[in-house]
Amino acid sequence: MTSGAPQGPAAPRRRGRPSRTRSETGPATRDSILQAARDEFSERGYEKASVRGIAKAAGVDPALVHHYFGTKEQVFEAAITVGFAPALEAPAAVEEGPLDGVGERLTRFFFGVWENPATRAPLLAIVRSAVNNDTAAAVFRRLIAAQLLGRIAGRLEVPDAELRAELAAAQLVGIAMLRYVIKVEPLASADVEQIVARVAPVVQGHLTGA
Amino acid sequence: MTSGAPQGPAAPRRRGRPSRTRSETGPATRDSILQAARDEFSERGYEKASVRGIAKAAGVDPALVHHYFGTKEQVFEAAITVGFAPALEAPAAVEEGPLDGVGERLTRFFFGVWENPATRAPLLAIVRSAVNNDTAAAVFRRLIAAQLLGRIAGRLEVPDAELRAELAAAQLVGIAMLRYVIKVEPLASADVEQIVARVAPVVQGHLTGA
Numbered sequence: 570m571t572s573g574a575p576q577g578p579a580a581p582r583r584r585g586r587p588s589r590t591r592s593e594t595g596p597a598t599r600d601s602i603l604q605a606a607r608d609e610f611s612e613r614g615y616e617k618a619s620v621r622g623i624a625k626a627a628g629v630d631p632a633l634v635h636h637y638f639g640t641k642e643q644v645f646e647a648a649i650t651v652g653f654a655p656a657l658e659a660p661a662a663v664e665e666g667p668l669d670g671v672g673e674r675l676t677r678f679f680f681g682v683w684e685n686p687a688t689r690a691p692l693l694a695i696v697r698s699a700v701n702n703d704t705a706a707a708v709f710r711r712l713i714a715a716q717l718l719g720r721i722a723g724r725l726e727v728p729d730a731e732l733r734a735e736l737a738a739a740q741l742v743g744i745a746m747l748r749y750v751i752k753v754e755p756l757a758s759a760d761v762e763q764i765v766a767r768v769a770p771v772v773q774g775h776l777t778g779a
Numbered sequence: 780m781t782s783g784a785p786q787g788p789a790a791p792r793r794r795g796r797p798s799r800t801r802s803e804t805g806p807a808t809r810d811s812i813l814q815a816a817r818d819e820f821s822e823r824g825y826e827k828a829s830v831r832g833i834a835k836a837a838g839v840d841p842a843l844v845h846h847y848f849g850t851k852e853q854v855f856e857a858a859i860t861v862g863f864a865p866a867l868e869a870p871a872a873v874e875e876g877p878l879d880g881v882g883e884r885l886t887r888f889f890f891g892v893w894e895n896p897a898t899r900a901p902l903l904a905i906v907r908s909a910v911n912n913d914t915a916a917a918v919f920r921r922l923i924a925a926q927l928l929g930r931i932a933g934r935l936e937v938p939d940a941e942l943r944a945e946l947a948a949a950q951l952v953g954i955a956m957l958r959y960v961i962k963v964e965p966l967a968s969a970d971v972e973q974i975v976a977r978v979a980p981v982v983q984g985h986l987t988g989a
Contacts, residue, residue, distance in 0.1 A: 743953025
């Protein structure tokens, strides 16, 4: 998004010029397509969302969506990478202090993202798409494996670092499911500090325990 | 399902008699409706499933589905209670031995249900519906809160028993999400014994720890 030239994985094959474009090409058009894609996937989920619907919402021709982002799967990947961006700051939380406090830092970081409605909404949309569609699950898997868990594991100096990072993530993911999606009480209304006190040692144990 | 008489929450208001029924009423008809409902919710999810579709698959009039089970929400509750039945044996796993082994017993029970494709499939279907639809989530929430977590909590002699049961469940639910739904490696292919060794102490700690 730094250059005015068309970008994206698809070759610039233009079968017929887009008819109703605002600025034809350029970063503003690309951004408006990306925003429309986030809204469309968020509201309709991966399966029901369509490149045609995204194009219509952005006021561009569907060919322009393909031109910038490629297939529907690639549009989804670009859209969820934006929505998932706050969560991708987690590896920094691992680095920024001593290793014996990593469980608490990661746990607090996690709740910081999920307790904020603005960052929770796109995460919920991603989880819903991934649970319902294998293609969306594969995109999500690549994102969390390579950019989140892999990076956290890479900073641990323990055996089985990847499995440890995943078991720690599982504790947090399960809380997100029960607290924010299924909304089971008393967990859904419990004070964050109370949860952190119980969960941070578990996350720490998974990451660095014997 | 023990009596031959019509059962169900709805009053027996019959607006026109069903036209193509096998045995009109009775346990066999009720069972075939329930099986059709499980298949319909499993394949299409709560939102897309319809009483009409269930009735068609069972070869009965939609009025008969309402007669036995009530609203679509009540049909869903009856269907997922059947699919969720193996999981509802979990409270017994808490009782059948000493309290200091409850973490391992629950963890082994959990993987016994999830590793078996026959019991995993309906659970996956329930999770997919609950993640996507608030009505389905409410039904699932009542089921796991009242019949599963509440019963486990009732057998623990600790303060905050319900929150503890939910945090323990969250560890296991998160593993189910990452291993069976999103399929993140290495967790998706890890040996169950390796996971049990790491997770049973966490479940135990949530349930009975200081």
